[in-house]
Amino acid sequence: MDVGKKTGGKSITIYDIAKEAGVSPATVSRVLTNSARVRPEKKQKIQELIEKYNFTPNAMARGLSDTHSRVIGIIAADVRNPFYSEVFVACELAARRLGYTVLLCNSLGEAGLERQQLEKLQEQRVDAVIQLGGRVDDLVSQLEYVELVNAMPERIPMVINGKLDGTQCYQVQINARKSMDLLIEHLIGLGHRDIALIGGRADVLSTFEKIQRYKQLLKQNQIPFRPELVQEAGHYNDAGAYAEMNRMLDAGIVPTAVIAINDFSAAGIARSLTEHGYRIPEDISLVSYDNTYIAEMLIPKLTSIDYDYGNLGRKLVETAIGALEGKEIPKLQMLEPTLVVRESSGPARAL
Amino acid sequence: MDVGKKTGGKSITIYDIAKEAGVSPATVSRVLTNSARVRPEKKQKIQELIEKYNFTPNAMARGLSDTHSRVIGIIAADVRNPFYSEVFVACELAARRLGYTVLLCNSLGEAGLERQQLEKLQEQRVDAVIQLGGRVDDLVSQLEYVELVNAMPERIPMVINGKLDGTQCYQVQINARKSMDLLIEHLIGLGHRDIALIGGRADVLSTFEKIQRYKQLLKQNQIPFRPELVQEAGHYNDAGAYAEMNRMLDAGIVPTAVIAINDFSAAGIARSLTEHGYRIPEDISLVSYDNTYIAEMLIPKLTSIDYDYGNLGRKLVETAIGALEGKEIPKLQMLEPTLVVRESSGPARAL
DNA sequence: CTCTTTCCTGAAACCGCTTTCCTCCCCCCT
DNA sequence: AGGGGGGAGGAAAGCGGTTTCAGGAAAGAG
Numbered sequence: 001m002d003v004g005k006k007t008g009g010k011s012i013t014i015y016d017i018a019k020e021a022g023v024s025p026a027t028v029s030r031v032l033t034n035s036a037r038v039r040p041e042k043k044q045k046i047q048e049l050i051e052k053y054n055f056t057p058n059a060m061a062r063g064l065s066d067t068h069s070r071v072i073g074i075i076a077a078d079v080r081n082p083f084y085s086e087v088f089v090a091c092e093l094a095a096r097r098l099g100y101t102v103l104l105c106n107s108l109g110e111a112g113l114e115r116q117q118l119e120k121l122q123e124q125r126v127d128a129v130i131q132l133g134g135r136v137d138d139l140v141s142q143l144e145y146v147e148l149v150n151a152m153p154e155r156i157p158m159v160i161n162g163k164l165d166g167t168q169c170y171q172v173q174i175n176a177r178k179s180m181d182l183l184i185e186h187l188i189g190l191g192h193r194d195i196a197l198i199g200g201r202a203d204v205l206s207t208f209e210k211i212q213r214y215k216q217l218l219k220q221n222q223i224p225f226r227p228e229l230v231q232e233a234g235h236y237n238d239a240g241a242y243a244e245m246n247r248m249l250d251a252g253i254v255p256t257a258v259i260a261i262n263d264f265s266a267a268g269i270a271r272s273l274t275e276h277g278y279r280i281p282e283d284i285s286l287v288s289y290d291n292t293y294i295a296e297m298l299i300p301k302l303t304s305i306d307y308d309y310g311n312l313g314r315k316l317v318e319t320a321i322g323a324l325e326g327k328e329i330p331k332l333q334m335l336e337p338t339l340v341v342r343e344s345s346g347p348a349r350a351l
Numbered sequence: 352m353d354v355g356k357k358t359g360g361k362s363i364t365i366y367d368i369a370k371e372a373g374v375s376p377a378t379v380s381r382v383l384t385n386s387a388r389v390r391p392e393k394k395q396k397i398q399e400l401i402e403k404y405n406f407t408p409n410a411m412a413r414g415l416s417d418t419h420s421r422v423i424g425i426i427a428a429d430v431r432n433p434f435y436s437e438v439f440v441a442c443e444l445a446a447r448r449l450g451y452t453v454l455l456c457n458s459l460g461e462a463g464l465e466r467q468q469l470e471k472l473q474e475q476r477v478d479a480v481i482q483l484g485g486r487v488d489d490l491v492s493q494l495e496y497v498e499l500v501n502a503m504p505e506r507i508p509m510v511i512n513g514k515l516d517g518t519q520c521y522q523v524q525i526n527a528r529k530s531m532d533l534l535i536e537h538l539i540g541l542g543h544r545d546i547a548l549i550g551g552r553a554d555v556l557s558t559f560e561k562i563q564r565y566k567q568l569l570k571q572n573q574i575p576f577r578p579e580l581v582q583e584a585g586h587y588n589d590a591g592a593y594a595e596m597n598r599m600l601d602a603g604i605v606p607t608a609v610i611a612i613n614d615f616s617a618a619g620i621a622r623s624l625t626e627h628g629y630r631i632p633e634d635i636s637l638v639s640y641d642n643t644y645i646a647e648m649l650i651p652k653l654t655s656i657d658y659d660y661g662n663l664g665r666k667l668v669e670t671a672i673g674a675l676e677g678k679e680i681p682k683l684q685m686l687e688p689t690l691v692v693r694e695s696s697g698p699a700r701a702l
Numbered sequence: 703c704t705c706t707t708t709c710c711t712g713a714a715a716c717c718g719c720t721t722t723c724c725t726c727c728c729c730c731c732t
Numbered sequence: 733a734g735g736g737g738g739g740a741g742g743a744a745a746g747c748g749g750t751t752t753c754a755g756g757a758a759a760g761a762g
Contacts, residue, residue: 054502064412069411078440079439080436082431085431089457089459103455104453106443108440120452123407151405153362238648294645297589297645298648299625
């Protein structure tokens with residue numbers, strides 16, 4: 001019956017169109033790119049044929065002469081994390097509006113993978129690379145990453161959402177200090193003084209900065225710093241934070257408010273608090289970072305730091321494309337976070 | 352200071368390498384592709400130069416002669432939905448293992464976008480397309496989609512995770528009936544008879560099938576069907592399910608168990624139940640579909656239908672690549688779901 | 703020492719499209 | 733009517749690889 005056989009046949013080309021239309025390939029190309037005027041009758045004829053054969057120009061061939069692909073590569077740590085998927089979708093939207101496509105790779109925190117992805121993107125001749133999280137953020141492996149970046153052809157602009165010294169990377173950062181300011185201000189305003197900070201890894205830059213700022217702010221508010229209230233979890237998932245919160249409570253250390261390093265961690269922390277019989281926010285307040293949909297999903301809904309993903313994605317893409325087009329763009333751009341107050345934070349329990 | 356100026360310079364090519372190594376471009380290519388033996392000393396020399404200049408072959412040029420790009424296009428409804436991000440990552444992993452790259456587009460449920468994405472992928476000369484959700488699933492717009500698919504060059508295999516008649520698509524389905532069997536069996540085993548089904552849209556095939564099966568199963572168990580217990584929400588998000596659950600409870604209709612069409616919906620339902628003073632699972636049991644990380648994040652943790660994302664992704668990719676390589680592959684493959692029992696389901700409240 | 707084989711390697715064609723040159727033609731102006 | 737100007741479109745040269753073809757060198761066989 002010969003069903004499903006590769007109906008083979010090379011795909012059709014502008015030569016085929018040209019021949020049937022009785023013109024030269026160049027003319028077809030002109031119609032395709034709208035790069036020069038073509039006599040209306042021919043133009044029409046050609047367009048009909050394109051329609052008829054469902055012809056699509058070969059991006060490979062195009063890219064070969066164009067020198068650029070109109071594709072932006074994005075390396076994300078893991079799109080399963082809503083933070084990254086939000087940013088990714090925002091990037092995709094912004095890119096599309098500017099006529100670009102995005103190509104996504106997940107580095108999954110694997111050592112070799114990031115390098116491999118970068119090479120792959122280079123092969124694909126992406127016009128720019130946006131790096132979302134991963135080793136860039138890691139204070140330990142940053143040096144290694146710097147090397148990677150510096151080995152990239154200078155013609156490919158790289159944009160990261162973070163901080164990285166020693167390279168020509170464009171950096172679109174979110175003001176980590178400011179975000180901690182917002183949370184602490186909010187909590188202190190509610191009368192909290194025993195504020196825990198849980199989750200994440202201190203060797204990730206943004207987390208490190210938050211911890212630093214946390215200490216500073218306590219001092220500014222004449223609150224003694226209690227190291228036992230700050231627990232990194234080694235991870236950014238709920239299980240890690242859950243374990244840390246348990247450990248803290250079981251040790252008899254009971255804060256009146258907890259800052260979770262992200263929404264995932266908040267989920268773990270909420271579980272631990274609940275299991276220990278504490279109500280949120282009546283007994284203990286809980287606030288977090290990232291304001292992903294998780295924040296709205298938990299009970300109670302989380303008070304959380306918002307980054308405006310749409311804006312972040314746009315900035316990343318515009319920076320990449322701007323650089324690409326030779327525009328003068330600041331190497332460092334800082335975005336300001338905001339605080340979204342929901343149900344999980346309330347007045348400190350009376351002493 | 353001339354910092355950041357496009358250091359211009361075309362990127363280096365095999366011709367540059369060839370010249371410096373004193374060989375022909377063909378030889379360089381042979382080293383690159385390892386397609387023929389080259390005298391060890393030359394080979395070494397060439398490899399050194401490649402290393403030195405950090406040369407990466409241009410995938411465009413390669414693809415031009417190769418005829419195929421080793422790239423698989425994936426159109427997902429929305430990667431922000433963990434269901435899709437899980438499947439996507441699984442696909443990416445499976446693809447990489449087979450030497451392929453994946454290119455992700457989000458159709459975001461927008462009408463024109465899906466068509467546009469498909470064209471874009473076609474331009475990029477992807478070797479195959481995997482469609483995850485979106486209009487394919489929609490009974491109303493399926494016909495339109497069929498047209499789209501049939502307009503694709505036959506050389507590009509298409510794989511969908513769903514059901515679609517009238518095309519040459521490969522279909523990797525999850526047994527929707529079986530999944531409902533598992534849930535109902537579980538709930539009835541716990542003594543439930545007033546079982547609500549909430550969320551989703553009935554014009555989405557998988558949801559439609561679930562509802563059908565739900566009715567069948569009730570009948571088989573001599574439980575009268577109460578239409579007021581089945582409420583589609585028009586969406587698959589928490590807000591929609593939250594509203595529907597509220598409406599039901601406010602109307603004085605109180606089931607002993609609720610089946611949520613997905614984890615998102617379950618979150619909304621959990622909130623509604625909690626706000627109405629019902630405890631889960633003591634008063635009302637809650638079970639859901641998809642078993643994403645959300646299921647583990649909610650309190651209590653959700654009993655949920657699991658699809659084995661790793662396996663699903665692998666199947667999708669293997670099907671695509673298999674078809675591509677001309678293997679004989681069944682047009683329809685069925686995957687069996689399993690039930691993961693957690694905290695949210697328990698014995699029916701004593702009457 | 704000559705004749706095959708076997709290995710290596712270079713020349714050149716080709717993949718499909720863009721783009722630069724340059725004709726060719728038509729129209730208008732003087 | 734002749735010349736100039738401008739628009740349309742064809743020929744051909746890339747873009748950067750892969751691959752076929754064939755030739756030259758080295759090596760083994762007789």
